[in-house]
Amino acid sequence: MKGERDVKRIYLDNNATTAVRPEVLQGMLPFFCEAFGNPSSVHWAGSQVSPAIEKARGQVAQLLNCQPTEIVFTACGSEGDNFALKGTVDVLREKGNHIITTAVEHPAVLDTCRFLEKKGVEITYLPVDGEGRLDLDLLERSITPRTILISVMWANNETGVVFPIHEIGVVARRHKVRFFCDAVQAVGRLPVDVQKAQVDLLSLSGHKIGAPKGVGALFVRKGNPLTPLIHGGHQERRRRAGTHNVPGIVGLGIACQKAMDELSFVPGRMEPLRECLQSGLLTLVPEIKVNGASAPRLPNTLNLCFAGIEGEALLLHLDIAGIAASSGSACTSDDHGMSHVLEAMGVDPLLGQSSVRFSLGRDTVAEDIDRVLEVVPGVVQKLRDMSPFWEGRACRRAS
Amino acid sequence: MYSEKVLDHFTNPRNVGEMTNADATGEFGSSHCGDTIKVFLKVEDNVIQDIKFKTFGCAAAIASSSIMTEMVRGKTLEDGLQLTNDMVAEALDGLPPEKMHCSCLAADGLHKAIQNYLNGQK
Numbered sequence: 249m250k251g252e253r254d255v256k257r258i259y260l261d262n263n264a265t266t267a268v269r270p271e272v273l274q275g276m277l278p279f280f281c282e283a284f285g286n287p288s289s290v291h292w293a294g295s296q297v298s299p300a301i302e303k304a305r306g307q308v309a310q311l312l313n314c315q316p317t318e319i320v321f322t323a324c325g326s327e328g329d330n331f332a333l334k335g336t337v338d339v340l341r342e343k344g345n346h347i348i349t350t351a352v353e354h355p356a357v358l359d360t361c362r363f364l365e366k367k368g369v370e371i372t373y374l375p376v377d378g379e380g381r382l383d384l385d386l387l388e389r390s391i392t393p394r395t396i397l398i399s400v401m402w403a404n405n406e407t408g409v410v411f412p413i414h415e416i417g418v419v420a421r422r423h424k425v426r427f428f429c430d431a432v433q434a435v436g437r438l439p440v441d442v443q444k445a446q447v448d449l450l451s452l453s454g455h456k457i458g459a460p461k462g463v464g465a466l467f468v469r470k471g472n473p474l475t476p477l478i479h480g481g482h483q484e485r486r487r488r489a490g491t492h493n494v495p496g497i498v499g500l501g502i503a504c505q506k507a508m509d510e511l512s513f514v515p516g517r518m519e520p521l522r523e524c525l526q527s528g529l530l531t532l533v534p535e536i537k538v539n540g541a542s543a544p545r546l547p548n549t550l551n552l553c554f555a556g557i558e559g560e561a562l563l564l565h566l567d568i569a570g571i572a573a574s575s576g577s578a579c580t581s582d583d584h585g586m587s588h589v590l591e592a593m594g595v596d597p598l599l600g601q602s603s604v605r606f607s608l609g610r611d612t613v614a615e616d617i618d619r620v621l622e623v624v625p626g627v628v629q630k631l632r633d634m635s636p637f638w639e640g641r642a643c644r645r646a647s
Numbered sequence: 648m649y650s651e652k653v654l655d656h657f658t659n660p661r662n663v664g665e666m667t668n669a670d671a672t673g674e675f676g677s678s679h680c681g682d683t684i685k686v687f688l689k690v691e692d693n694v695i696q697d698i699k700f701k702t703f704g705c706a707a708a709i710a711s712s713s714i715m716t717e718m719v720r721g722k723t724l725e726d727g728l729q730l731t732n733d734m735v736a737e738a739l740d741g742l743p744p745e746k747m748h749c750s751c752l753a754a755d756g757l758h759k760a761i762q763n764y765l766n767g768q769k
C-alpha cells in the first residue's frame with residue numbers, strides 16, 4: 249500500500265539516510281570476495297587491503313582538511329558522538345567535569361550527556377532562540393575553569409539550522425577548551441574545514457553522504473588524547489578496536505571524495521529547489537510556519553508546521569502519494585509528540601505536533617518539488633477539515 | 648505498519664464533520680499525545696440516530712474515530728457506553744502496540760458525549 253506501485257516515488261528524507269552512490273558501491277565490491285583479508289594480517293590477504301584503508305583515510309582527511317592520522321574510523325555517527333564525549337570525560341577527569349552543549353543536539357549527544365550527568369558530570373544545555381540560534385555570549389559566559397568540552401553540532405538535523413562553528417571555535421581556543429562538533433548533517437552539504445573551524449573533534453556518518461550504513465569517522469586533532477570506547481585489538485592506533493569494516497571504509501572514502509568534487513555545485517543546486525518548495529508551500533497553504541526561517545540553514549532542509557493538523561497524519565498521506573518525508577513529532581504512548589528541537593525553539597506544543605521535515609538530496613529535481621506542491625495543499629485541507637482545532641477558521645487561500 | 652482497514656478509514660473517514668443540531672457533544676483529548684476528538688450525537692428514543700466526529704491526530708486516531716461512528720450508529724446509548732478501545736482496535740484489524748492509546752480517544756470521546764447527553768436529560 250505504502251509507496252504504491254503506480255505512483256512515482258519521491259524521496260525527500262535525505263537527512264534520515266541516503267542511497268549508496270553507484271560509484272561508491274562499485275568501489276566497494278572488490279572488498280567482499282576478492283580482497284577479503286583482515287588489514288591487520290601480515291600475509292598477502294591482509295596486505296591486499298591495508299592500502300585501501302589508508303587511501304580511504306586520506307580521502308576523508310582531505311575533505312576535512314586534516315592529517316590522515318587524525319581520522320579514526322567508526323561504525324556510525326552515534327559512535328563518534330559517544331566516543332568524543334565519553335572519551336574526553338575520562339581522559340580529562342583531572343582537569344574538570346563540566347561540558348557545555350545545546351538543547352537541540354541529536355539524541356546521540358543529548359542522551360550521552362544525560363548518561364554522563366548521572367555519573368556526576370555537570371552539563372550545561374544552552375538554549376536557542378525562536379529561530380533556533382545560539383547566544384554566543386551565553387556560551388562564553390558558561391565556560392568555567394572546570395569546563396573540559398564544548399559540544400555543538402554544525403547543523404541541526406531537524407531544522408537544518410547552522411550554528412556559528414567558526415566563532416565557537418575562536419571562543420573555545422581563547423579559553424583553551426576542547427571543542428567537539430557533530431557534523432553528521434553538515435558534511436557534504438557545507439564546506440567543513442577543521443582548521444578554519446578550529447575544532448578538535450568532529451564526527452561524521454557515511455550513510456548521510458552516499459556511503460553505506462555502518463561506517464563513520466571521528467576526526468581527533470593531534471595532541472587531544474581520547475580514551476577508547478571500544479577496547480581490544482590495536483586497530484586505528486589503539487584508538488578504536490575491532491576488525492575494520494573494509495568495504496564500508498572504502499565506500500566512505502569514495503563518498504568523501506565525491507562530496508569534495510561536488511561541493512562547488514551540488515549545494516548550489518539544492519538550495520533553489522528548497523526555496524521553491526518553501527515559497528510554493530507558503531503561497532498555497534495558509535497558516536504554516538517555517539522553522540528556523542531567518543537563521544542560516546542547510547541548503548537541503550525545510551521544516552514546517554501546519555497549524556491545526558498532526559504531522560504524522562500528513563506524512564502518511566504523503567507516503568500514500570509516494571512522497572517520503574519525515575516528522576519530528578511522533579504519537580507514541582510514552583512521548584508527548586513534540587520534538588525536543590522545536591520545544592527548545594519555543595514552538596507552541598499544539599503547533600509543534602504538526603511539524604514535517606523535507607530534506608532534499610543531490611538527485612532531487614524540480615519535478616519532485618512540483619509534485620509535492622501538487623499534493624500537499626489538498627491533504628492539508630482534508631486534515632484541517634476534520635480537525636476540531638481548525639473549526640471556524642476561514643481557509644484563506646492566498647493566490 | 649497499519650492494516651488495510653486503518654488505511655481505508657484514514658483516507659476515507661466516515662461520518663466526519665460537524666452537526667449543527669446535535670443533542671449532545673463530547674470532547675476528549677489524550678494527555679499522552681494531544682490527539683483530540685469531538686463527537687456530535689443525535690439521539691432519539693435512547694438510540695444514536697446520527698453521529699459525527701472531528702479529530703486532530705495521527706492516522707490511528709482518525710481511523711479509530713471513523714470506525715467508532717460506524718460501530719455505534721443505530722445502537723442504544725448503553726451499547727455505546729459499553730464500547731471499549733479494544734473493540735475499536737479489533738474492528739480495525741489491530742493497531743501497532745504504540746498506537747493502542749489512540750484508539751482510547753474514540754471510545755472516550757463517545758462516552759463523554761453520551762454522558763453529556765444523559766446529564767442534560769436530568
Ligand SMILES: Cc1ncc(COP(=O)(O)O)c(C=O)c1O
Binds near residue numbers: 326354401432453454
Ligand atoms: C546530527 C546527527 N548526529 C548524529 C546522528 C547519528 O548518526 P548515525 O545514524 O550514523 O548513528 C545523526 C543521524 O540522524 C544526526 O543527524
Ligand SMILES: [Zn+2]
Binds near residue numbers: 749
Ligand atoms: Zn495518536
